[in-house]
Amino acid sequence: MLTQHLNPLTPVEIHQLALKEVPGIGLATVYRSLKSLAAEGHVVAVEIPGQAPRYERADKGHHHHFMCRECKGVFELETCLDGIKGMAPNGFRVDDHEIILYGVCENCLSKGLGTTPSHPAHAACGHTH
Ligand SMILES: [Zn+2]
């Protein structure tokens, strides 16, 4: 059920999609199968602070995410930053990193949403917290 969907989905979203294919399937069943898919390494959890964990296929390789603050949609980014390991102090070893971009997606912008920054003090730098 995750295979056709590019963007990471919450268990509730996956449940809604699964219901179209398997009428009557319970949310608990979706949680259980996500757990075993994760244990087998087929899906990975995408943790976004303040958000329910989302799941996506594990075979996509290194990538990052963009979160729309209007629709709360999470989108995949294909690019990473060169030289990100250089941010760590000398003598430190970097094993992994997380980058989440926050903003407004194309769809929401086209509906005229997201024109007022949620936090005016941060309007210039694009931060939404
Ligand atoms: Zn959006």
Ligand SMILES: [Zn+2]
């Ligand atoms: Zn990266």
